[in-house]
Amino acid sequence: MSPKHQGTDETVARILTEALRVHAERGHEGFTMKAVIAATGMSSGSLYHHFGSFDGLAAALYARCMADLLDTLLDALDGITDAQEGVEAATRAYLSFTRERSDAARFIHTSAYAAFLPEHAAVIAELKTPRIAKLVAWMVPHVAGGRVARLSPVMMEMLLIGPVAETARRWLSDPSAVDLDEATAVLPPRIWASLQP
Amino acid sequence: MSPKHQGTDETVARILTEALRVHAERGHEGFTMKAVIAATGMSSGSLYHHFGSFDGLAAALYARCMADLLDTLLDALDGITDAQEGVEAATRAYLSFTRERSDAARFIHTSAYAAFLPEHAAVIAELKTPRIAKLVAWMVPHVAGGRVARLSPVMMEMLLIGPVAETARRWLSDPSAVDLDEATAVLPPRIWASLQP
DNA sequence: TGTACATCAGTGAACGCGCGTTCACTGATGTAC
DNA sequence: TGTACATCAGTGAACGCGCGTTCACTGATGTAC
Numbered sequence: 001m002s003p004k005h006q007g008t009d010e011t012v013a014r015i016l017t018e019a020l021r022v023h024a025e026r027g028h029e030g031f032t033m034k035a036v037i038a039a040t041g042m043s044s045g046s047l048y049h050h051f052g053s054f055d056g057l058a059a060a061l062y063a064r065c066m067a068d069l070l071d072t073l074l075d076a077l078d079g080i081t082d083a084q085e086g087v088e089a090a091t092r093a094y095l096s097f098t099r100e101r102s103d104a105a106r107f108i109h110t111s112a113y114a115a116f117l118p119e120h121a122a123v124i125a126e127l128k129t130p131r132i133a134k135l136v137a138w139m140v141p142h143v144a145g146g147r148v149a150r151l152s153p154v155m156m157e158m159l160l161i162g163p164v165a166e167t168a169r170r171w172l173s174d175p176s177a178v179d180l181d182e183a184t185a186v187l188p189p190r191i192w193a194s195l196q197p
Numbered sequence: 198m199s200p201k202h203q204g205t206d207e208t209v210a211r212i213l214t215e216a217l218r219v220h221a222e223r224g225h226e227g228f229t230m231k232a233v234i235a236a237t238g239m240s241s242g243s244l245y246h247h248f249g250s251f252d253g254l255a256a257a258l259y260a261r262c263m264a265d266l267l268d269t270l271l272d273a274l275d276g277i278t279d280a281q282e283g284v285e286a287a288t289r290a291y292l293s294f295t296r297e298r299s300d301a302a303r304f305i306h307t308s309a310y311a312a313f314l315p316e317h318a319a320v321i322a323e324l325k326t327p328r329i330a331k332l333v334a335w336m337v338p339h340v341a342g343g344r345v346a347r348l349s350p351v352m353m354e355m356l357l358i359g360p361v362a363e364t365a366r367r368w369l370s371d372p373s374a375v376d377l378d379e380a381t382a383v384l385p386p387r388i389w390a391s392l393q394p
Numbered sequence: 395t396g397t398a399c400a401t402c403a404g405t406g407a408a409c410g411c412g413c414g415t416t417c418a419c420t421g422a423t424g425t426a427c
Numbered sequence: 428t429g430t431a432c433a434t435c436a437g438t439g440a441a442c443g444c445g446c447g448t449t450c451a452c453t454g455a456t457g458t459a460c
Contacts (some may be wrong), residue, residue: 028310033447043405052449113225113370150341154375155383162360173310178351186352194391230414240438258420
């Protein structure tokens, strides 16, 4: 619709990619506007032009990481019709995302508590809501068919991602504290068990 | 051993109590040395005298909150010999701690990612380790007796506290997003199911 | 086609602010002899 | 008992630093007529 100069989206994507690297390399304390400016080689004015504020940049990055994670779960469910197989595939996908995209996983878990400004929260919801809806839609027939307990979506989510999210958090803060291979083997069937009618 | 002036421990406790209130009222962003100084009415020098640094104060507060949480779980297990009854009591205790001591719960969950300086981490471990050991000790005979699956302590912890910790986090960031009463009814038996041999 | 104007990505020096921290100090209490 | 000294809780003005943010600007590209 509105005319976009060539390279705008690419610039935004490049800034976010560099910002994620800064966060991974320098930690949450070292994740500052100054550090992102230094890493991208861009000017502060340019970052403000694209994101409005540092909070806006962080929210955009969070939205992108969260969308990546949810897409990973959706990909894992793609084509799977068996309820148990799907639940176990999704939980394994969560753990493998944690390992393989640990930068994104770290940013998600670190920022989950940082309340973004309302306007930025809306941008996040815009990316998040449709993906969550797809996940719920996958589950619906299995609940209707009596293969999964009839729980509220929130309780379902707590039981499904609680153990793997906690495992991810623990591993991200200390990789020696928990073995991801062990978690991948142990957790999925037990999470499935917790969802039985 | 070393002579202590009257009131020292009381002063430290009072500072920590006020610091927790500051964190609850002003949020993580507003949790600053300046704000704690204003809330306690003490001087910055006095806070440095007792805690060495702001990181030291935060670590001491985290240690106290975590000890309170673990003591709550231990109290819930006190006198219970049945495995299922104990597991369900502990998970319910976690949720009721979240509701009733929400300031402490919020500080725990917010700080869990903030890596404290090594020296302060040691102080935390000193309070935490013996309590974790007691929890593990409670579980041992039930594993030996075949009533609970023979899992590594970490996996056991992920399955046990994963769903309730995730519920707590969600509720703390948005109380309307999850119903703690529902969680108290729904989660305990399902967590128990996930621990079956 | 040429000219004038609008749009927008990107620049970078400068800003004020609030942060954690320092340090020379006071005064009350405990200890030695 | 009295005197001298040590210890330690607590004071508060002052510090430097790095933060997010601002703003007047440049220059390339798109649009109108």
